Amino acid sequence: MSDTKTATKEQPASTKDRPIIVKGARVHNLKDIDVEIPRNEMTVITGVSGSGKSSLAFDTIYAEGQRRYVESLSSYARQFLDRMDKPDVDYMQGISPAMAIQQKAASSNPRSTVGTTTEIYDYMRLLYARIGHTISPKSGRRVKKDSTKTAIEELHRQHDEGTKFYVLFDIPEHEEKKLDDELRVLKEKGYPRLLHIEDEQVLDLTSEDIDADDINAEEYRVLVDRLILGKDDETHTRIAGSLETAFQEGSGRCSVKIRDGEELNFSERFEMDGIEFSEPTPQMFSFNNPYGACDKCEGFGKVSGIDEDLVIPEPDKTIREGAIAAFSGEKFSKHLRDLIKVAARYSLSIDTPYQELSEETKEILWNGKDEYTGIRPFFEDVKSQSYKVHMRVFYSRYRGYSRCPDCKGFRVRPDALHVKINDKHIGEVAEMTIGHAREFFEDLQLSEFEKEVAEQVLFEIRKRLKYLDEVGLQYLTLNRLAKTLSGGESQRISLANSLGSSLIGSLYVLDEPTIGLHPRDNDRLINILKSLRNIGNTVLVVEHDPEMIKAADNIIDIGPFAGVHGGEVVYSGTYDNLLEANTLTGKYVSGRKEIPVPDERREGNGKSIVLEGAMENNLKDLTVEFPLGKLICVTGVSGSGKSSMVHDTLYGAVENEFGSYKDEIGYHRKINGLHNIDSVEMVDQSPIGRSSRSNPATYTKAFDGIRDLFANTRQSKIMGYEPGHFSFNVPGGRCENCKGEGIQTIEMQFMADIELTCEECGGKRYRKDVLQVEYRGKNIHDVLNMSVSEAIDFFVDEERITNKLQTLDDVGLGYVKLGQSAPTLSGGEAQRVKLAKFLSKSSGNHTLYFFDEPTTGLHYEDINKLLDSFNELVNNGHTVIIIEHNLDVIKSADHIIDLGPEGGFAGGKIVATGTPEELVEVEESHTGQYLKKVLK
Numbered sequence: 001m002s003d004t005k006t007a008t009k010e011q012p013a014s015t016k017d018r019p020i021i022v023k024g025a026r027v028h029n030l031k032d033i034d035v036e037i038p039r040n041e042m043t044v045i046t047g048v049s050g051s052g053k054s055s056l057a058f059d060t061i062y063a064e065g066q067r068r069y070v071e072s073l074s075s076y077a078r079q080f081l082d083r084m085d086k087p088d089v090d091y092m093q094g095i096s097p098a099m100a101i102q103q104k105a106a107s108s109n110p111r112s113t114v115g116t117t118t119e120i121y122d123y124m125r126l127l128y129a130r131i132g133h134t135i136s137p138k139s140g141r142r143v144k145k146d147s148t149k150t151a152i153e154e155l156h157r158q159h160d161e162g163t164k165f166y167v168l169f170d171i172p173e174h175e176e177k178k179l180d181d182e183l184r185v186l187k188e189k190g191y192p193r194l195l196h197i198e199d200e201q202v203l204d205l206t207s208e209d210i211d212a213d214d215i216n217a218e219e220y221r222v223l224v225d226r227l228i229l230g231k232d233d234e235t236h237t238r239i240a241g242s243l244e245t246a247f248q249e250g251s252g253r254c255s256v257k258i259r260d261g262e263e264l265n266f267s268e269r270f271e272m273d274g275i276e277f278s279e280p281t282p283q284m285f286s287f288n289n290p291y292g293a294c295d296k297c298e299g300f301g302k303v304s305g306i307d308e309d310l311v312i313p314e315p316d317k318t319i320r321e322g323a324i325a326a327f328s329g330e331k332f333s334k335h336l337r338d339l340i341k342v343a344a345r346y347s348l349s350i351d352t353p354y355q356e357l358s359e360e361t362k363e364i365l366w367n368g369k370d371e372y373t374g375i376r377p378f379f380e381d382v383k384s385q386s387y388k389v390h391m392r393v394f395y396s397r398y399r400g401y402s403r404c405p406d407c408k409g410f411r412v413r414p415d416a417l418h419v420k421i422n423d424k425h426i427g428e429v430a431e432m433t434i435g436h437a438r439e440f441f442e443d444l445q446l447s448e449f450e451k452e453v454a455e456q457v458l459f460e461i462r463k464r465l466k467y468l469d470e471v472g473l474q475y476l477t478l479n480r481l482a483k484t485l486s487g488g489e490s491q492r493i494s495l496a497n498s499l500g501s502s503l504i505g506s507l508y509v510l511d512e513p514t515i516g517l518h519p520r521d522n523d524r525l526i527n528i529l530k531s532l533r534n535i536g537n538t539v540l541v542v543e544h545d546p547e548m549i550k551a552a553d554n555i556i557d558i559g560p561f562a563g564v565h566g567g568e569v570v571y572s573g574t575y576d577n578l579l580e581a582n583t584l585t586g587k588y589v590s591g592r593k594e595i596p597v598p599d600e601r602r603e604g605n606g607k608s609i610v611l612e613g614a615m616e617n618n619l620k621d622l623t624v625e626f627p628l629g630k631l632i633c634v635t636g637v638s639g640s641g642k643s644s645m646v647h648d649t650l651y652g653a654v655e656n657e658f659g660s661y662k663d664e665i666g667y668h669r670k671i672n673g674l675h676n677i678d679s680v681e682m683v684d685q686s687p688i689g690r691s692s693r694s695n696p697a698t699y700t701k702a703f704d705g706i707r708d709l710f711a712n713t714r715q716s717k718i719m720g721y722e723p724g725h726f727s728f729n730v731p732g733g734r735c736e737n738c739k740g741e742g743i744q745t746i747e748m749q750f751m752a753d754i755e756l757t758c759e760e761c762g763g764k765r766y767r768k769d770v771l772q773v774e775y776r777g778k779n780i781h782d783v784l785n786m787s788v789s790e791a792i793d794f795f796v797d798e799e800r801i802t803n804k805l806q807t808l809d810d811v812g813l814g815y816v817k818l819g820q821s822a823p824t825l826s827g828g829e830a831q832r833v834k835l836a837k838f839l840s841k842s843s844g845n846h847t848l849y850f851f852d853e854p855t856t857g858l859h860y861e862d863i864n865k866l867l868d869s870f871n872e873l874v875n876n877g878h879t880v881i882i883i884e885h886n887l888d889v890i891k892s893a894d895h896i897i898d899l900g901p902e903g904g905f906a907g908g909k910i911v912a913t914g915t916p917e918e919l920v921e922v923e924e925s926h927t928g929q930y931l932k933k934v935l936k
């Protein structure tokens, strides 16, 4: 696994049970803190967002674990150690090599799947190579290789002792008219007799009057021996000897003709029904290398071409109603008329919905008949004219991916699919969900021999499937592409992999493992972390979830607030004592402070957007109403279809209407009511900018006002500076040595890049003369170093600036420095910077906002503030749609759409809709049942 950074080495016994001790940690905002983390226990680090949890867990403790690991490596690797960022700490003890399980995407290989990243597919390849049966597609019989031994066994199985038979091989292949040469060679080798296979007459080549032209070589075999079937040693040896000779002379093939009976064919080659098959090897099943990958699609399972779903977007329409979208315009309607003519001739129904048409009719629709061209040839023709712009545009409307015709989407070379275990080829097993595959491998029917060779491999497969099932991923299919997994899903896969690796004495550091998990599945996750601890590991979890906090052996609460107002240990100890503690976390978990349930649910504006016939992924033909002017929560267990419905389909369709949606839009029949909104925004946790040139001040445009202010000072006017001189993004006033970054990045060959402060400006980003310009005693660099709250006080009379900054403060980011570069903001912080920008926009129009698990990285206190922002948006006339598992958010919604009941195939339905109070009444709704506890 590429995202499980492993660092293992046996620890000397003495350090095994010593606690982890950190003294004087000062990374980022940490205020010279000391912490002690007991070994072989589970510790939760909590605290408001931005308080310093990651700085402690990842940037201090895990980073040191990594350093220790490098230290334990070769001297070659060690030479880079000095240059590795050493966490700013006075003293650390008891740190073992650490493993971080983060939410990063699992792999960059576009072909990687759940099966390959968990190694299950690799073991399956081994299993198929070892015990797979190759089945001839012609006769359905098993392909086997014969040997002298198996041939004799076969003879005994089919015939009684005393049976008379001939041992034969075919006359070797030869060029036309060269049969006499061949016969001469046979004679010289000592095989002078041919047997006629029908009448069993022997032809003696030594006799004079043989003319090769009279012989039909196919009717004859070369006779090796005449024998009588028997089991005594002498007979056995003779039979074996003759068969061996026959195999050898017949280039691996020979036959036995029973006297007055059948001919049995034997081959040492791997063949059946006249087809020679490749013998299974593990490489043959690998779609990641050219040997095993399907040639046509190079292992992707899909080829580009015409997307059937785009050509027939509404399969419940009939042909007469215009099911074939491409023919519905004026331009190509001739094809539709041709089709209707031909349909009449062959009495094909044009008044039956497309989806109910027979395969034969569809075949004609797609491939044509008589004067009707057919959809596929039609598009071939269009494609050939793509030098014309309008044809190219037309074609691109229907272009997409379709299942590869050669491998049927199974990605491996087609002959690999002839190899089966319990009637399933490897592609069929890869298509199974983890839950289903687990049953398949538990219930395999194997012979004793197969059991023996497969035992170890099966053990590995079953073990991995079991852990994946336990972390709640039973709904994922093995062939699911890794790059399409959510952060939470990939993290849980890594977790399952760690459980499977059964390393002990390690330190595991996890980042909010409950992300993406419904409260129903939290218990299971907690139990898994406990078992990781129980087998002898130290588990450190950054987490906000109340259940997880409750389950921890120790809690370290970082606070009291964020950024410069945080970075201290405000509590450390057991859960019971935390209940009494006078910290934000203590108050919330004990219920002394809580997020209030709203007094009433908003009515909305009476309008709505209705999505009809949503069928993407597992969605079961859903028709869903989204009432506008409300705070809407979409809930459901992981894999129930929330993202498929909200992100892929609804957001895709709306964004496509108002902007340009780049991905494929989830399949749906219709969407109504889009005229009721004016614009759309998706607020996810992606960074607000990758370059260090973006920061909260530039992103919210507060910096524009600040630059104008500096340009307008007397000093600046004397020097002739423009606002541009106060930008670090364009040449003029910035330091050119570092191009306004304040740091210089040195590329390292084997390690992450290292960053050094710019020597020229000392990290101040601007030229010396520009820094001499001051506004009320501060230069531009001083301003960038202010926190948002400080800047609000400082620029108190400048509304143009404070308005923008106030919104940052409102979403709880008062502690962030104006100049803190975007990539160093946490996901939660980045999300709130975006939110601030929206809140500062005018509220005249109606915007539909989407949020995907906005509580990621947020503490109760942060969620409280976030809800205020949501409510402000809705009260200003907008609509907010949130995918969320957090019960405090769900209980605050005006309207809930609960999907389920389970994940994957067993999900994709609407379980309940309505207000939180209404949901509680629905027994089948997992969400409703959990909501009951918080609504009281």
Ligand code: ADP
Pocket (backbone or CB within 6 Å): 028, 029, 047, 048, 049, 050, 051, 052, 053, 054, 055, 056, 562, 563, 564, 815, 816, 820, 824, 825, 826, 829, 857
């Ligand atoms: P938490 O994990 O509790 O949300 P972090 O440890 O990520 O908080 O951050 C603590 C503070 O340090 C925040 O104000 C954050 O913006 C700041 N910070 C984080 N990373 C960096 C960095 N690389 N450079 C400067 N400041 C940082």
Ligand code: ADP
Pocket (backbone or CB within 6 Å): 475, 476, 477, 480, 484, 617, 618, 636, 637, 638, 639, 640, 641, 642, 643, 644, 645, 903, 904, 905
């Ligand atoms: P949720 O958001 O509720 O966790 P999703 O909408 O992500 O659920 O997934 C619903 C179902 O569709 C799951 O079985 C999931 O594995 C499957 N799925 C989601 N995305 C894809 C995809 N890109 N390709 C194939 N299957 C997918």
Ligand code: ZN
Pocket (backbone or CB within 6 Å): 294, 295, 296, 297, 298, 299, 300, 301, 302, 404, 405, 406, 407, 408, 409, 410, 411, 412
């Ligand atoms: Zn293919």
Ligand code: ZN
Pocket (backbone or CB within 6 Å): 735, 736, 737, 738, 739, 740, 741, 742, 743, 758, 759, 760, 761, 762, 763, 764, 765, 766
């Ligand atoms: Zn510089």
